[in-house]
Amino acid sequence: MQEWYNLYHPLNWRIKIVKNNMSNCPLKIIHILPELGFGGAERLLVDILKFSDREKFHFQVWCLFRGGGFQTEIEKLGVPVEIFGKKSKLGLGLVRELTRKLQQEKPDIVHTHLFAGDCWGKIAAHLAKVPVIISTEHNLNFDESRVKQAIKILTYKWTAAVIAVSLAVKKYSAKFYKLSADKIQVVYNGIDLNRFKYKEPDLNKARLIFGCTGRLEEQKGQKFLVKAFADVVAKYPLAELWLVGNGSLRWQLEKLAARLGLSRNVKFLGQRLKMAELLNELDIFVLPSLWEGLGIAAMEAMACGLPVVASKVDGLRELITDGENGLLVEAASSRSLGKKMLEIADKPYLARILSHKARLTAEKNFDVRQTVEQYQKIYLTNFKNYEDFTD
DSSP states (O other): OHHHHHHHOHHHHHHHHHHHHHTTSOEEEEEEESOOOSSHHHHHHHHHHHHSOTTTEEEEEEESSOOOTTHHHHHHTTOOEEEOOOOSSSOHHHHHHHHHHHHHHOOSEEEEEHHHIIIIIHHHHHHTTOSEEEEEEOSOOTTOOHHHHHHHHHHGGGOSEEEESSHHHHHHHHHHSOOOGGGEEEOOOOBOGGGOOOOOOOOOSSOOEEEEESOSSGGGOHHHHHHHHHHHHHHOTTOEEEEEBOOTTHHHHHHHHHHTTOTTTEEEEEOOSOHHHHHTTOSEEEEOOSOOSSOHHHHHHHHTTOOEEEEOOHHHHTTOOBTTTBEEEOTTOHHHHHHHHHHHHHOHHHHHHHHHHHHHHHHHHOBHHHHHHHHHHHHHHHHHHHHHHHO
């Protein structure tokens, strides 16, 4: 009877298959996340898929809700994308479907992103006895409910490794998800520097273009930027503010701009895929976030050599040194924000200094190839630990 158990028990059978194939086949990794919209987490995933060693890793991407703007780019990389289309709020049917599919696919690693991926993805991976579950924490989830926190605390018990995109996110995760600091590894997000061309700022003109990219949601603080821009327009009447992105607050921001007499100055551009080209049309970049896990938008702007004004919040403080490669202001302060925007506009020489230092910072610290190399080490190390444990 014991021999029969050892031969046919699903977990033992899974271990046997894994060990037999590890030396000959690439690790099979399935990334699970809600969708593929134009967000920082999704952009990072695209770059991981693009720059990973395909002789060592085979990827699939599973979207729980829908596809999105990055789906085509991922499929062009030869990575299959599967859409599950979650239908109910609790997602019990989704868990069953994911579990069944995982049992069929038999991945070596499931890597989850964002709350939906962490919740339904980890539960299904646990039920399917996937050898290794890894999760990336992309943000400071200050708007997360206690129910969501409880779910994440539970699912982290099944997680072999947690990747935090910054020291701020590591501290947050350790505190709110009751994780040992030893279980959390900081891997800073990176960007493909080849996509972003350096352009020295030229502020000796009347029509200055300020820009901000990001979801039009409370976290990103655009309402403080619109209010601050009234001070800029008072001195530079032809100045424009380009707000790039979509979100639930768009209509409120449009009404605010109209009420302040800024309808001709504030442009709502919606979602854009070719971000690098758009950034090169700007003169000054502003990121007024109320909180940030790290701030890929700021990284991209700095890579283009844009002078950056950003909120003095944890994640952004890990990228920007005030007065050296950008300017930092207190969050939620329109007056301070407007003052710093005008400081750069009034001082072209300061803009050039910040621009040069920003690009140097990007070249030294933001190369996505460094990020991908660390992710690959985490995959290999945790799978080897699993193998050693099951010997």
